[in-house]
Amino acid sequence: MAMVLHAGNTNKNAFKALITAEYTGVNVELVKNFEMGVTNKTPEFLKMNPIGKVPVLETPDGPIFESNAIARYVARLKADNPLLGSSLIDSAHIEQWIDFSSLEIDTNILRWFIPRVGFAVYLPQAEEAAIASLKRALAALNTHLASNTYLVGHSVTLADIIMTCNLTLGFSRILTKSFTSEFPHVERYFWTMVNIPNFRKILGEIKQAESVPPVQSAKKPTQSKEPAKPKAQAEPKKEAAKETAKPKVEDAGEEEAPKPKPKNPLDLLPPSKMILDEWKRLYSNTKTNFREVAIKVEEDNQSQYGVLSSSTLQSGDPLMDFCFLLAKFVKCVFALTLIFLSLSSSALLHLSFLSLQKMSIYREVKFSLCGFWDMYDPEGYSLWFCDYKYNDENTVSFVTLNKVGGFLQRMDLARKYAFGKMLVIGSEPPFKVKGLWLFRGQVIPQFIMDECYDMELYDWKKVDINDEAQKERVSQMIEDHEPFEGEALLDAKCFK
Numbered sequence: 001m002a003m004v005l006h007a008g009n010t011n012k013n014a015f016k017a018l019i020t021a022e023y024t025g026v027n028v029e030l031v032k033n034f035e036m037g038v039t040n041k042t043p044e045f046l047k048m049n050p051i052g053k054v055p056v057l058e059t060p061d062g063p064i065f066e067s068n069a070i071a072r073y074v075a076r077l078k079a080d081n082p083l084l085g086s087s088l089i090d091s092a093h094i095e096q097w098i099d100f101s102s103l104e105i106d107t108n109i110l111r112w113f114i115p116r117v118g119f120a121v122y123l124p125q126a127e128e129a130a131i132a133s134l135k136r137a138l139a140a141l142n143t144h145l146a147s148n149t150y151l152v153g154h155s156v157t158l159a160d161i162i163m164t165c166n167l168t169l170g171f172s173r174i175l176t177k178s179f180t181s182e183f184p185h186v187e188r189y190f191w192t193m194v195n196i197p198n199f200r201k202i203l204g205e206i207k208q209a210e211s212v213p214p215v216q217s218a219k220k221p222t223q224s225k226e227p228a229k230p231k232a233q234a235e236p237k238k239e240a241a242k243e244t245a246k247p248k249v250e251d252a253g254e255e256e257a258p259k260p261k262p263k264n265p266l267d268l269l270p271p272s273k274m275i276l277d278e279w280k281r282l283y284s285n286t287k288t289n290f291r292e293v294a295i296k297v298e299e300d301n302q303s304q305y306g307v308l309s310s311s312t313l314q315s316g317d318p319l320m321d322f323c324f325l326l327a328k329f330v331k332c333v334f335a336l337t338l339i340f341l342s343l344s345s346s347a348l349l350h351l352s353f354l355s356l357q358k359m360s361i362y363r364e365v366k367f368s369l370c371g372f373w374d375m376y377d378p379e380g381y382s383l384w385f386c387d388y389k390y391n392d393e394n395t396v397s398f399v400t401l402n403k404v405g406g407f408l409q410r411m412d413l414a415r416k417y418a419f420g421k422m423l424v425i426g427s428e429p430p431f432k433v434k435g436l437w438l439f440r441g442q443v444i445p446q447f448i449m450d451e452c453y454d455m456e457l458y459d460w461k462k463v464d465i466n467d468e469a470q471k472e473r474v475s476q477m478i479e480d481h482e483p484f485e486g487e488a489l490l491d492a493k494c495f496k
C-alpha cells in the first residue's frame with residue numbers, strides 16, 4: 001500500500017522522497033488536494049508536524065517530518081540500498097554532502113530568494129552575505145565535481161537526490177546562467193542529474209531562471225513577513241495567498257515594458273545558397289545508403305547550390321563515375337518524360353499552373369541530384385568538430401547518453417541556424433563524445449555560446465574543407481560510419 005506524502009505538487013523538499021522512492025521501488029504518493037497554508041494548518045496536520053510545515057510522510061508506524069529524514073527513511077526501506085553507500089566511509093560522505101547541500105547550498109539560496117519575493121525582510125547587506133556564502137559553497141562543489149560524476153562513488157546516492165532537489169529550486173528561480181557559468185561542473189552535474197529518468201519523472205522539465213526576481217518587499221516594506229509563527233488558525237488565508245501569489249512574482253520579473261525582440265544577427269548575414277531545411281529534409285528522408293544518397297561527392301556546377309570546387313568533380317573511380325553519369329541520365333530522362341506528360345495532358349490547364357508544376361518537377365529532380373557537399377555553402381555556413389573535454393567521466397552509458405540528449409535539447413534555440421551530429425563512441429566505458437556541427441556564419445554564433453552552457457564542455461575546431469581527411473571525417477559523422485575512428489558506436493544522435 002502506498003504511503004502518503006503531504007505537500008504540494010511543486011515542493012522540492014517532497015521531490016526528495018519521491019525520487020528516492022523511484023530508486024527504491026516503494027510506493028509513495030502525494031496527498032490529493034493539498035492546499036498550502038490551509039491543509040497544513042488543520043489540527044490533524046499539526047498532530048503530524050507541530051510547526052505545520054511540509055512535507056510530512058505518513059508511514060504505517062507514524063508520521064515523519066523534515067524532508068531529509070523522510071528521504072532517508074524511504075531509502076532504508078530497501079536492504080543494502082545502493083543509495084546509502086556500501087561502506088562506512090561512503091555512508092559518511094553521503095551524510096556529509098546531504099548536510100552540505102542543506103546547510104551551505106539550500107540555506108543560502110533561500111536567504112537570497114525568500115526576501116526578494118517578499119516573504120522576508122529584504123536587506124541588501126544580508127543578500128550580499130548570502131550570495132557570498134553561496135558562491136563559496138558552489139566553488140567547493142564545483143571543485144569536487146571537476147573529477148567526480150556523482151557526489152559519492154560511481155552511481156547516484158541519496159546525496160545526489162537531495163543536492164539536485166535543492167539546486168532545482170535555485171536553478172529554476174534565481175540562479176541565472178550568468179551566475180552559474182562560474183561553476184561549469186556544477187552546471188554539468190545539475191543538468192545531467194535532472195535528465196536521469198528517475199529524476200525527470202518527478203521533476204519534469206527544468207528551465208533555468210532568466211532573471212533574478214526583482215525585490216518585492218522594496219515596494220511595500222510593511223508586507224514583509226516574519227518567519228512563520230505557529231498561529232495555526234489565524235494564518236490560513238494569508239498562507240493561501242502566498243501560494244497563489246507565486247506565479248505573479250515571476251511575472252513581476254518583467255518590470256520594463258516589453259521591447260520588440262532584436263533580430264538575430266545571423267538573419268542579417270548575406271543570403272546563403274544553402275537552404276538548411278532542404279539539407280535537413282534530405283537527411284531525414286534518407287534511410288539507407290547515406291553516402292550515396294545524402295552525402296555524395298560534389299557533382300557538377302549545374303547544381304542550384306553552385307558551390308563546387310572543380311578538384312572534386314569526379315570520384316576518381318571510373319566505375320563510380322560511370323554509375324554517376326548513368327544515374328544522372330536516367331533522372332534527366334525521367335524528368336523530361338514527366339514534363340512531356342504534364343504538357344500533353346494539360347491542354348485544358350491554366351498556363352501558370354503548368355509552369356508552376358514544371359518548376360516543381362524541375363526542382364525535385366535537381367534536388368534529388370544534390371547531396372550534402374553539393375548543398376554546403378562554405379561562405380554562408382561553417383562546419384565544426386567538437387570533442388567532449390571530460391570523457392573520462394563518461395563511465396555510465398545511460399548517463400552519457402542523457403548528457404548528450406540534454407545538450408541537444410538545450411540547442412533548441414539554434415534550430416534555425418544549425419545542424420549537428422553527436423556520436424557516443426566506444427563499446428565500453430569511458431565513452432567518448434564527439435560531434436559535428438554546421439552553423440550559419442563563419443564563427444560559432446555568440447548567442448549559442450551565451451545560452452547553451454554545454455558549449456564550454458567541448459573543445460571546438462573549425463573544419464578545413466580543403467583537407468580531404470577532415471572532409472571525410474565530416475562525411476563519416478553524418479552517416480554514423482562504424483567503426484568510427486576504429487571504435488564501435490554506442491549511439492549517434494542528430495540535431496536537426
Ligand SMILES: N[C@@H](CCC(=O)N[C@@H](CS)C(=O)NCC(=O)O)C(=O)O
Binds near residue numbers: 013052055228
Ligand atoms: N527543513 C524542512 C523545511 C520545511 C519547510 O520549510 N517547508 C515549507 C514549504 S517548502 C513550509 O511548509 N512552509 C509553511 C510554513 O512555514 O508555515 C524540510 O526540509 O522539510
